[in-house]
Amino acid sequence: MDFASGEAIVGQMIRKFIRTVGLKIAQTIGTPIKDFPSGRSLGRALVIPWRGKIHIIGLKAAARPMFQPQKRLTYWKQEIVFTEHPLPDFPNIRKTERPSPSEIADD
């Protein structure tokens, strides 16, 4: 059986500690993230653009990013917002007498 060396274990603990502290900071001073349709708070997270990507650090909720619909047409600015799926409330389609939707031909 292989055992990790003491040095490796300490290194692992230090990395875990730094990650925990970093997350705590992100969730304390980060941008407030809201569910766009309801305005409900999803927590705080650091939002950092970097090398053509947007990094989200510390967000706990499972949120979907989407571009915000615009009542006023602008060519120079768009906004990305977040939203959550509604709680799953799909029917049982085995008990229905009609065929399941995926079995209905489109034409």
Place this chain on the structure above:
Amino acid sequence: MKTVLNLILSHQPAAAVSKMFVHWNQCVPNESILIAYGGTKSEFDAIQHNQKFFVDDPRLRTRDHQREFQSYSRLFQAAAEFLERQGDQFRFVHFAEYDHLPLVPDLNERQIERLTAEGADLLGFHVHRVDGTNDPHFLYHMADDKFMSYWSGISRRREPEVVLSMCGSGSVWNREAFRAVCAVKEPFPIYMELYLPTLAHHLGFRVRDFGEQNHFVRVLKDETSYVDHAREEGAWTLHPVKRLWDK
């Protein structure tokens, strides 16, 4: 007629399992309990309970569960075979990990009542739709092209892209949904907290959430000291309670 099969997964020593039985017997009939054991074979042999089976599956015995895609498929399939051998005795299956503690003497009655009221086939804790989100388990699976195409291939539903997630420590199933999910061979490793609710959903079953009971099912902090407090607050079950059998 026995109604609910209480399927309990444990890997603890036989002495701890005996203590666990004493507690469980205050909540459900002893003959309704089926032990799925993931510990050592010698400890399994020492467990004093007739309804038990040994799970020798590396996909169950993971250490980093999420990254190693922990699976309950083999243990559920063994339970489904047990269910078949019992004929029509059990109409529902309540699955619980050893640290998901029952707290009320009429637990199974409450579960059936909730399942019926919701018109559900599967009741889970913290059931969420996670496709398209930053859910880490979903994103980890999305790195594999096979993941979404698998659901498209088997789904009976209009939206094959739906992916559900639930806490894996406890769930309640009706017999039909449990058997149907167990009859499907896991196509490639998928973490069970995504695989089980998503498969049930795409087979056409209704997956619902335990609502206010979610509050008593958490992931990280051990709740052993809060058993009485949780019961007073209205908990039917509590998770994780890891040290109760050590005493």
